[in-house]
Amino acid sequence: MSMNTQGRPTGVGTVGTGASGSALIPDEPLLFEIGDTEHSGVDLPDVTLSNDRLGGFGRKTKLDLAGLTEPEAMRHYVRLSRMNHSIDSGMYPLGSCTMKHNPRLNEKMARLPGFSDIHPLQPVSTVQGALEMMNQLSHWLLTLTNTAAVALSPKAGAHGELLGMMAIKSAQEARGQAHRNVVLVPDSAHGTNPATAAFLGYLVKSVPAREDGTVDVEAVKSALSPDVAAIMLTNPNTCGLFEPQVIEIAKAVHDAGAFFYCDGANFNAIMGVVRPGDLGIDAMHINLHKTFSTPHGGGGPGAGPVVLSEALAPFAPVPFVRKGANGLEMVEHMEGDALGRVTAFHGQMGMYVRALTYMLSHGGDGLAQAAEDAVLNANYIKARLQHIFSVPFPDYPTMHEALFDDSFLKETGVSTLDFAKALIDEGFHPMTMYFPLVVHGAMLIEPTESESKQTLDRFCDVMAELATDAIAGNKQRFTAAPTKAPRRRLDETRAARQPVLKWEKPADLPQAAE
Amino acid sequence: MRYLPHSAHERADMLSVIGAADIDALFSAVPKSALKSFDLGLPAHQPEFLVEAHMRALAGKNHAAGDGPFFVGAGAYRHHVPATVDHLIQRSEWLTAYTPYQPEISQGTLQMLFEFQTQVAKITGMDVANASLYDGSTGTAEAVLMARRLTRKNKIVLSGGLHPHYRDVVKSYLKDDPDLVCLSPSPEGQGDILQQIDGNTAAIVIQTPDFYGHLRDLKSAAEAAHAQGALLIVVVTEVVSLGLLEAPGALGADIVVAEGQSIGNALNFGGPYLGLMATRKEFIRQMPGRLCGETVDADGNRGFVLTLSTREQHIRREKATSNICTNSGLCALAFSIHMGLLGEAGFVRLARLNHFNAIKLADALEGVPGVEVLNKTFFNEMTMRTPQPAASLVERLARRGILAGVPVSRLLPADRSVDNLIILAATELTTDADIAALAAALTEELA
Numbered sequence: 001m002s003m004n005t006q007g008r009p010t011g012v013g014t015v016g017t018g019a020s021g022s023a024l025i026p027d028e029p030l031l032f033e034i035g036d037t038e039h040s041g042v043d044l045p046d047v048t049l050s051n052d053r054l055g056g057f058g059r060k061t062k063l064d065l066a067g068l069t070e071p072e073a074m075r076h077y078v079r080l081s082r083m084n085h086s087i088d089s090g091m092y093p094l095g096s097c098t099m100k101h102n103p104r105l106n107e108k109m110a111r112l113p114g115f116s117d118i119h120p121l122q123p124v125s126t127v128q129g130a131l132e133m134m135n136q137l138s139h140w141l142l143t144l145t146n147t148a149a150v151a152l153s154p155k156a157g158a159h160g161e162l163l164g165m166m167a168i169k170s171a172q173e174a175r176g177q178a179h180r181n182v183v184l185v186p187d188s189a190h191g192t193n194p195a196t197a198a199f200l201g202y203l204v205k206s207v208p209a210r211e212d213g214t215v216d217v218e219a220v221k222s223a224l225s226p227d228v229a230a231i232m233l234t235n236p237n238t239c240g241l242f243e244p245q246v247i248e249i250a251k252a253v254h255d256a257g258a259f260f261y262c263d264g265a266n267f268n269a270i271m272g273v274v275r276p277g278d279l280g281i282d283a284m285h286i287n288l289h290k291t292f293s294t295p296h297g298g299g300g301p302g303a304g305p306v307v308l309s310e311a312l313a314p315f316a317p318v319p320f321v322r323k324g325a326n327g328l329e330m331v332e333h334m335e336g337d338a339l340g341r342v343t344a345f346h347g348q349m350g351m352y353v354r355a356l357t358y359m360l361s362h363g364g365d366g367l368a369q370a371a372e373d374a375v376l377n378a379n380y381i382k383a384r385l386q387h388i389f390s391v392p393f394p395d396y397p398t399m400h401e402a403l404f405d406d407s408f409l410k411e412t413g414v415s416t417l418d419f420a421k422a423l424i425d426e427g428f429h430p431m432t433m434y435f436p437l438v439v440h441g442a443m444l445i446e447p448t449e450s451e452s453k454q455t456l457d458r459f460c461d462v463m464a465e466l467a468t469d470a471i472a473g474n475k476q477r478f479t480a481a482p483t484k485a486p487r488r489r490l491d492e493t494r495a496a497r498q499p500v501l502k503w504e505k506p507a508d509l510p511q512a513a514e
Numbered sequence: 515m516r517y518l519p520h521s522a523h524e525r526a527d528m529l530s531v532i533g534a535a536d537i538d539a540l541f542s543a544v545p546k547s548a549l550k551s552f553d554l555g556l557p558a559h560q561p562e563f564l565v566e567a568h569m570r571a572l573a574g575k576n577h578a579a580g581d582g583p584f585f586v587g588a589g590a591y592r593h594h595v596p597a598t599v600d601h602l603i604q605r606s607e608w609l610t611a612y613t614p615y616q617p618e619i620s621q622g623t624l625q626m627l628f629e630f631q632t633q634v635a636k637i638t639g640m641d642v643a644n645a646s647l648y649d650g651s652t653g654t655a656e657a658v659l660m661a662r663r664l665t666r667k668n669k670i671v672l673s674g675g676l677h678p679h680y681r682d683v684v685k686s687y688l689k690d691d692p693d694l695v696c697l698s699p700s701p702e703g704q705g706d707i708l709q710q711i712d713g714n715t716a717a718i719v720i721q722t723p724d725f726y727g728h729l730r731d732l733k734s735a736a737e738a739a740h741a742q743g744a745l746l747i748v749v750v751t752e753v754v755s756l757g758l759l760e761a762p763g764a765l766g767a768d769i770v771v772a773e774g775q776s777i778g779n780a781l782n783f784g785g786p787y788l789g790l791m792a793t794r795k796e797f798i799r800q801m802p803g804r805l806c807g808e809t810v811d812a813d814g815n816r817g818f819v820l821t822l823s824t825r826e827q828h829i830r831r832e833k834a835t836s837n838i839c840t841n842s843g844l845c846a847l848a849f850s851i852h853m854g855l856l857g858e859a860g861f862v863r864l865a866r867l868n869h870f871n872a873i874k875l876a877d878a879l880e881g882v883p884g885v886e887v888l889n890k891t892f893f894n895e896m897t898m899r900t901p902q903p904a905a906s907l908v909e910r911l912a913r914r915g916i917l918a919g920v921p922v923s924r925l926l927p928a929d930r931s932v933d934n935l936i937i938l939a940a941t942e943l944t945t946d947a948d949i950a951a952l953a954a955a956l957t958e959e960l961a
Contacts, residue, residue, distance in 0.1 A: 041855035044863040047870040055891035067857010081607035083621035088606030114573025119586040120784030121920045129575025155648035156840035195827035195837035242543040297844030298623035299613035301786030340686040344651035344679035345784025364556030383532040397540045452519035485618040488812035495809035495821040502632035
């Protein structure tokens, strides 16, 4: 049982992410401080080139790459790994990120040579199983969303957004509506939404949220004009609420000649329970690395297939799979309205395999149950903590994430960040902080369906105990946190002011002035 | 259901704590017409062994590269990945970690990214590299946009040797842009890009080894570009070549974009792959993607953080340098481990072995009656002209169990002049027996 700074037990039997000072938490030098240019962990024949074909473009400068033998490399990367928190070692209550369990069957299937050792440009006749797999994944995505078409190729959610908005732009041009240069984005949107719209040259016009955290159809109507190309709306939204007027909003948007782009980052809350196509969306990306359990990998790779309505289907990019006379075909070139290509080759095949494996494991029934459990878990956290943490939008049940604000920290001298860092000392990853922007000191908690009741209870106990301690005036515990992680708080200002972005040999650095 | 921890009893308990009559009460904001108003018709959940059987059956319908002689390249390459790499990247702490926004408990990922950035900077000969992008093709589009921001000029010229998919991605990103000039495909390695540079040019984009395998002269290109205030963007789709070819940074490149798949990452039918991007120090604030930097913690210990994030969408929203959020973290890890295992000695040996095998392949192809190898220079890839249309020839060879390369017509179907061209690659995995089998089969098919 861990102790707080006054020696009182924190009461919940947590194991710190990093019991600092333990021999099990290593400090590891850099690869370049261990290895050198002579060591290598790969045995390769050393051939002599008597007559090269490099045309004089051969390398003259040194690479200066450090190498490690295999045992050294194994230890370096194992030791480094132990400085990471991970979903396998503890809960990630990160709102908006859907850090759910990553089944290992997915990994095993993705490594079958029939999936991992095939080339994107080998003859299509030799990869019929891969095309069939893509077709099956498409079928699941189309069925779960009730939409007309899907573009699998985007590399991540933001890339999918880009593709979806490109399709909307093309569709508006095809309708003779190229002058439409405004995209409506609610204040609560993910940062990628306005970034994507701006990327395509659109002016971003924000739509204010209502007091209850949802978007008002009347506000959308008054923002709509002949210049609006689309609305980008997240549903369930980033406050964790289902937009109750979403059908009316979709109708108003369509009546005004605009399209409805739905940010599908939060699809985990409704998969198998609500089909976005029934709500009137025209395009929505699906983060396979959130909703369908492909691993986050420390920041990617993701995968962001986009489903499209009938109206946008003709504007889908290449490539896509279709049935032909001799089996399945990969359509790689299109004339006319199609967008062209948003990536080389066919997208994140390795992620498709993992996602389909997950879908088959869960089945349609299991996906719906997972969505319901995700919503149940978030509401359970909200119910257990709402007597201490204020809920900015209490009017609706929350969906898959519980949103609190930091008003309970007023007068304590403890910031939301301090509070979140104190969670680290209790063995939990911090929740999402200061997002969505529409709530002051937002704390957004998404447990996902993967957490047991026991873990949720422990998390709620820790949260409550921390809040009580902050209110009681034990500021030091929070401002000093974390103290049990592999590192204390890092100086981010220094990192940005004097950027050091790669290792340099100490001898190569200019001597510091005395 | 094996992934869901709650029992029915626990679900009921939790609902009573919440004060909800049933689960549907929690979905009360959903319009009635849309809530569970359908039968999905999808199969029900299945035990692990049945799912595995299903997926194995699909995988079994594909001809894996390891099943026979294999010469397919054109932007994705089959190399050996040491067992250590795949073991390490499947460790929970790497595989199931989130983006390292909380540096105190993400030092493993962050230090790895710092090492990765250093490795990429070293092999490209540039000052700084980012923590990866999606892949080489999207990286090229990002580099083009970056060059426009840096120069405040608009004209972009893409070399005819640029991978056609990369060209198409840039075209999608810059849809209908009058200032985008795409030069005609140049299978013979001819270059006319230097004449295109003018005072309005933001950047020229040159791939080397190019799509057809030819090595391009970067030094003259850099000089010509710089004379007009334009930037040179160098694209490398086969990153192993940097073990043997001069670093683009040493030849005057301003931005280098590479596809890093060859090191540490399997073919995976095209993804996930790994975009590398490196540039000059003075350009970092216009660089897209995450950057990891060194700093110290409250106790003065060295540590690492994501930095300069004021360029990024989650801070800048519509004013960000790009909309990118995710990168290719796990692929970058695989790259970094493999590169760490190779080291300078291994990386150079690997590159030399690739070139060595490619020379053998070129010699064998030259010996097949009717076949002409177009390349005077190459690294591990070359283009051959055959007397017959390439697509059907490659198909016939595939039926013999030989994956003989990429017919150029697959990527440039509208260009009849490339109908008889095939691009072939050799790597360290190519054996003498593979080459002999290809040459014999080609000779028979062309007889």
